[in-house]
Amino acid sequence: MTEAVQTRPGGRSARVRAAVHRAVEELAAAGPAETLTIPAVAARAGVHPTTVYRRWGSVGQLLADAATSRFSGNVVVPDTGSLAGDLERWMDDVATDLADPDVLALMRATIGSGPDGGCACAVDRHEQLGAIIEREQARGGKVPELERAVDMLLGPLYYRAIFAGQPASGEWARGLVAALLAG
Amino acid sequence: MTEAVQTRPGGRSARVRAAVHRAVEELAAAGPAETLTIPAVAARAGVHPTTVYRRWGSVGQLLADAATSRFSGNVVVPDTGSLAGDLERWMDDVATDLADPDVLALMRATIGSGPDGGCACAVDRHEQLGAIIEREQARGGKVPELERAVDMLLGPLYYRAIFAGQPASGEWARGLVAALLAG
Structure with a gap:
């Protein structure tokens, strides 16, 4: 040597x-x-x-169950009275959750184990975003499409937290909400 | 029992x-x-x-090097003559790359090992997007801010591929590019 x-x-x-x-x-x-x-x-x-x-039954199902349980308990759907307020509060909660190293570890382990090869960690976030939009609809407000909201809110939030390692500031998150509601 | x-x-x-x-x-x-x-x-x-x-020196540096090497080789910056054309071609290449299970596995392993706790897998994508925008600037064209392009293109693309398990269609990706350039 x-x-x-x-x-x-x-x-x-x-x-x-x-x-x-x-x-x-x-x-x-x-x-x-x-x-x-x-x-x-x-x-x-x-x-x-x-x-x-x-x-x-299987490791895949166990991972999915553990992730669903962990990720559904730590963020609740807020009710501030307005769509913008609900989305801003919720984005803030999700960003705080993504900053937890244990959450990141479980998320990493469950990537690929969710429905369609996605991540069980994201299923509950989709449902929550859908619930926020439905409540605004029930209030009689104009709402964006869920798929567009996923692309414009969850996309950048997860990308920054997990791939870019940039903390999501409240101002930046409010800017995403404003861009979605303006479109 | x-x-x-x-x-x-x-x-x-x-x-x-x-x-x-x-x-x-x-x-x-x-x-x-x-x-x-x-x-x-x-x-x-x-x-x-x-x-x-x-x-x-360390596993972290080894992972970062392996990821940088793997992720820089498989997507090149296109030169189609227009910003929209370059971005569409590049999004298509990145989406194809993200559909490879080996890429997903290495990405999962390198989450948290990149600069600022991000993913070494994303560093090269930021640089490529920056290079595409700079070339358009050199052509004299109007360009979006890099951070906004990351949020509106890489965010949804990675989120869909990795967390939602949805394949990114060409039509959907072109819609993201159009929304970015219209903003």
Whole structure:
């Protein structure tokens, strides 16, 4: 192990880099499946694996149930009396939730486990946004389409929190709500 | 193991559910750290762990490097002659990339490892979007702010692909580009 590190393209150094990158990708693909197994969960929870298999059936269903339970409890649909007020309050609550490292970890683990290969963590957010819009409709107000609201509110909020690592400021979130309601 | 499953709230069944959910959350938090270690990567790549430590220093830096390498190679900045054309072509390429399960796995593993706790997978996308906007500026065209373009294009695209599990249609993506350029 005394040889110098070569940086010549196509040389040993490049081959090592390619092999290491490939190993990272393979382990990343296998990752959650190796630690998040039903026996591992049962051992950690102090229950018999049979109990977990009987109740949840598969790791996918268990993850979906845990995520649904966790993500439905921590944000409630607000009722401020106006659509803009409800959306601003709700965006603020969702942003606070996304800033929790435990939430991020569970979200990461459940990506790909939701309906249609999405994330169980997002199902409840869609329903909440739908409920906010329906309440405004019941008030007789003009409402945006749910799909457009998802694109213009949840899209940037999740992207910033999870991919850009930028905290969502209240001013920025209110700007998104204003742009949606102006459109 | 012959007792019936109880569903009374606060009973044994509820305690089991809470314990199992907590175990899932703990394993999710520990997940990638247990499988994606430098010794595990070195063993899989067939190189000495020292080589990996010397070159990358930490798992975080290794993940960031692997993600940057993987995500910069598969999408190039198009040059169609117009901002709308460039953005539409680029959105289409990014959407195709996000539909690859290996890309999704690496992305999931690198969430939280990027600058500011974001994802190394997104750094290159920001730069590409910036390059597309700069080229239009050089052409003398009117351009949107980069931050707004990130919110209105990358936000919904990543949200749909990763959290909603909805494939991004070309028509939908062109609608996002049109909304950005009209604003």
